[in-house]
Structures are given as structure tokens and as C-alpha cells.
Amino acid sequence: MEEPSTSGVYVPLTYTAEPSNAAKATSMSHDWKIEPDKNKAASLYTKEIIHQHETGKSLLMTMDVRMDKEDQDRELIAFYKQNGIEWACPVKCKLQGDAAIGEGVTRHFFSTVIQRLQHGFNFNMGNTARTCLFEGEPGHLVPSSSQFLIESDLFLVAGRMIGHAFLHGGPRLAGVSQAIVHVLLGGSAETATVQIEDCPDHDIRETIKLLDGEAELGSEEYQAVLDLSLAWDLPGPTKENRKWLFERLLSHAVIGRRLRQLKQIRKGLKETRVWPLLSERKDVEIFLRENENSLTPSVLLQCICWPSDISVNDDDDDDNEDCSLEDRCRISWYLRHFIETASSSDLKNLVKFWLGWEVPEGKMVVEVVNSEMPKSSTCFNVLRLPAHYMHFSNFKDDLLMCIGTSEYGFGLV
Secondary structure (H helix, E strand, O other), rough: OOOOOOOOOOOOOOOOOOOHHHHOOOOOHHHHOOOHHHHHHHHHHHHHHHHOOOOOOOEEEEOOOOOOHHHHHHHHHHHHHHHHHOOOOOOEEEEEOOEEHHHHHHHHHHHHHHHHHOEEEEEEEEEEOOOOOOOOOOOOOOOOHHHHHHHHHHHHHHHHHHHHHOOOOOOEEEEEEEEEHHHHHHHHHEEEEEEEEOOOHHHHHHHHHHHOOOOOOHHHHHHHHHHHHHHHHOOOOOOOOOOHHHHHHHHHOOOOOHHHHHHHHHHHHHHHOHHHHHHHHOOOOEEEEEHHHOOOHHHHHHHOOOOOOOOOOOOOOOOHHHHEEEEHHHHHHHHHHHHHHHOOHHHHHHHHHHHHHOOOOOOOOEEEEOOOOOOOEHHEEEEEEEOOOOOOOOOOOOOHHHHHOOOOOOOOO
8 A cells, every 4th residue: 555655653552462372483594693694694583583473463553643642652652561462473553543554654653663762752751841761862872760660661661662673674773872782682791881971960970080080089079979989889989999989880870770671671672582683693783873873875875776767657647647758867866966965864754754764675766757746655665756846956845845744644634
């Protein structure tokens, strides 16, 4: 089925699947263990897991675009808090209040899941406008230290979301502290390389930084370090233990206060069946580094299938009437120029509009058609661009307007 655009749609969700005996795991191919390419190894593993469960009852998620964002996000959390779910079963999404259906909607669901983990959920838990499960600077995100979130098992939810999206080829959470990733995937806290930027609490960070260097501590500085050390059952600062205390305080601030959160996330990853891959193949990355989260023109251009010199007619669709070779060349050049000059954020919005999520894949087809505005068929990876533009500025303005509609549905109501 075709969606005219790939704009964002959100929950609520209804669950209609139960684990199937027919979907129990069988013996797996070990090719993924010896495959030299880490990305191909991950693909082999996830495809095998999904293949083993393809006869299981589908997870049906119904998204209502008419609800406000707070209710949508609460239903999203409620779905992932359910126990006894086989996450490797097929996933299907339907929209209420929007006529779009198909694979593009499912892709957008996973995009929404990771976006909420990255930037927070639209409800108030702990006197904040948004509830963020991860906090800190980009590239140094760590699980929140909120006891309320821990007691609510929301980091178990986060683990299920991360693993579920990864299993089905969706976007990955970006910018998590490498020290957190190291410990989460089985490394010891003692061997983790913790950076001062990994500490999200700026007051604690500034106190710990007082120990970094050789400058003598003033009375107030000494008292601040002493209070923090005693609060965490560590000795006060001396000339002899200064470096050791700096490392211990920093490690506890980043890792020690988050061991329960990491345990919950790890449990969620295990429930989604991605843990054997992560424990066996240490080179496979389920989290993206912050510098890997940017989308570059070269990566996107490699995936695009440009209009051919021969137009394909479709008698049932007026949009597919013949466009001249001149029109196809001009609009193709406009798109290429847009991609080469756009920001990473705009490129992600373009890919999300085109496919349903911000992960370039396969052949992304461009068609030049007779229509008023750009639109897309996310199920078939097709971007349809109008042939009437004679100036790049007009083309750019309309394209930016269309790809920026991810908060408002797929365009059919």
C-alpha cells in the first residue's frame, strides 16, 4: 500500500500477540559468528531470529494520531511494559485517524521509539516537562539516576525498545557514553574509560574536577570534595590518594549510581533475543557513536536509484504521465544539489519522509511526475517529485516543507 508522505504518527498501541510454540528457536547457522563484516554478521543473525519466528502471531500495534502526545507516549510505554511477549514475531502497525498502512508505518513506529529514547517522552514524571530516560551531553548520554524511573522498570522498557528496533533493522540509539556501553555489554567498571563529560550532574562534575591536577585545594573546595567522598563511602582527599580518589568519584558518579539501570537495560536486550549476538560478537554495535549519527550526502547518494531515460507509464495514475527527459534531468539535479548542500538534520528528515525512518537502505527510487507537491510511497521506497519546478529555490522550499511534516501524520485522514 502507498502512503503519500511519511510523516510522524504515534500511539496508542494495542497488543494482540502471544508467544507461539511454532516460533520456538531452532538450531541457528553459525555463519554470523565467523562473518568478518560486523554489519553483515548482525544482519545474518537478526534475519535468522526473525525467520525462526515468522510463523508466530504478529504483534499488532494500533496508533491513534488523534490523541495528544502525552497520551500517545503513555500508551507506548504501556505496550513495552507488558511481559511474556515474543519480540521476534512479525510486527504490523495500523493508524487510527489516518488512512496510511503498510511497511512504511511500521518503520515510522521504530523511528518514534528511538526518538523518544533519544529526546524524552512527552509526559511529566519527576516535575519535568519531558521524561528523559537518558541524560547528559550528546556523545556522553547516561541512564537517568531517577529512583522513580528505576522503580517503574522504565529502563527495562528502554532495553526492550533498543533491542526490538535493532532486531527489526530500525534506527539505533546514538550518543550513549562509551563507558556505559562497555559496562552494559559485559565489561567491568574497573576497565571502563570514564570521561569527565560523562557525568551529567554539573555540580558533582565541578566538585570532582577539583581533584584533577596538582593545585592545592582551598578550604571550601576541600570541604566540597570531602562531603561528596563521605556521601559515597570514600575517604577524604589527601596528597597521596588524590588521583585515585578522582577516578573513584568519577567512576561512581557515572557507573556506580547506574548499575540497576544497566541491569534492567541488559534484561530488556536479552528478552528481545539480541544478547547472544552482542555477547559473541563484541564488534557489533547496537549503539551509534555521536559522530556516526550524522547522515552524509555521500552515504545517501549511494542508495538512490535515479530516473531512467525511459519513462514508465501507468494508465491508472495521472501522476505517472510522461515527463520529458529535460524535466527528469532538471529535477534530478535539484534533488542532488539539495542533498549535497543540506544539513544532516534535513537529510534525516528527507530519508524519513522517503522511507518511514531515517536509515538509508536498499534502492531508494526517485520518480519525476506531474503533481503539485513532493510525496512518497514509503512501502516501496519511492520519492515522487513534481516536474513543474523551474527554479531550485522553489523546489527546495516545497521539499523542506514536506519533509518537515513528521509530526502530523501521513497526509490522508
